[in-house]
Amino acid sequence: MATVESGQVHGGAASHGQQHPIKIYIVIWALLFVFSAFSYFTDFLDHGWLRWGLILLFMFLKAGFIVAIFMHLAWERLALIYAILTPPVVLLFLIALMAIEGDYTLLTRLDFFSEPAPITASEH
Amino acid sequence: MAEHGVTAIAEETPAEGWRSIVSDWSQDKQTFHVPWGKAMMWIFLVSDTFIFTCFLVSYMNVRISTAVPWPNPSEVFALHAFGRDIPLLLIAIMTFILITSSGTMAMAVNYGYRRDRARTTALMLITAAFGATFVGMQAFEWTKLIMEGVRPWENPFGAEQFGASFFMITGFHGMHVSIGVIYLVTVALKVLRGDYERAGGNYEIVEIAGLYWHFVDLVWVFIFAFFYLW
Secondary structure, three states: OHHHHOOOOOOHHHHHOOOOOHHHHHHHHHHHHHHHHHHHHHHHOOOOHHHHHHHHHHHHHHHHHHHHHHOOHHHOOHHHHHHHHOHHHHHHHHHHHHHHHHHHHHHHHHHHHHOHHHHHHHHO | OHHHHHHHHHHHOOOOHHHHHHHHHOOOOOOOOOOHHHHHHHHHHHHHHHHHHHHHHHHHHHHHHOOOOOOOHHHHOOEEEOOEEEOOHHHHHHHHHHHHHHHHHHHHHHHHHOOOHHHHHHHHHHHHHHHHHHHHHHHHHHHHHHHOOOOOOOOOOOOOHHHHHHHHHHHHHHHHHHHHHHHHHHHHHHHHHOHHHHOOOOOHHHHHHHHHHHHHHHHHHHHHHHHHHO
């Protein structure tokens, strides 16, 4: 019973599962609550690098705790961890490319929509 | 002979570092030393990550590229309570509900491996109930915005792309939550009925269902940050 209480593997069919103390889930749960509250409070900041930085910080902290502890990735073998975490890295390229593309589209639109205005203004 | 080979590999496999990766991938046998259902769920979740990233990236792209000001989410999603408008109130509550459901799910997995069927079932049903509550609140949110005139092609607050992004992203996420609720209830009832007891007391399925549920929570973390707070 003591081994069960401390979350240790205690033989039988359950021995090859992820078994950890309940306490760690409660702690992470509380942390996620706190970080969610913090990220909610960023809404009261002005739009700017401080706000965006804090949003990202709390987002990554929450995501990290969920994946590492709740989804037990911290305890999996490296072969599985890398197989899961490396493919999404290519998404960074997609994000970068689409941000550049968005900027380009915006500039094109501003250019296109603003063109008639200066002409009429100069005619008067 | 074959069984002997398997145990021999398991014993010789280096436990850590790059050597374990090289060793696992060059086994000529099983690469991932986890139950196969769990490996498949992880692969599905990685592919789902790509889908949700595509949605969020397209949202980022239209938000950057629109020449019309983007509606301010903290005003659009404000809720009138206590005599004034509180920004993002409902969204904050939904966030806490989903995190709480993740906590109860993690504990369900734990009790599953202890073969405590009553507690596992109870915690999974609580998780599903939180999930259903989340979907209900999302339905309320959708109704409120639709009544205010938000459509995928137009809205009274600003850039037209707002509606398309909102319905697409939260709709797809809500669909995941709804499927998750059905999945959890199904597994919970099977746990209660003792199906897995007859199959040798293997409760991996609770962890696999949990992986899916935590992923839904994980996606919400990103939606909350990028769509509602940004």
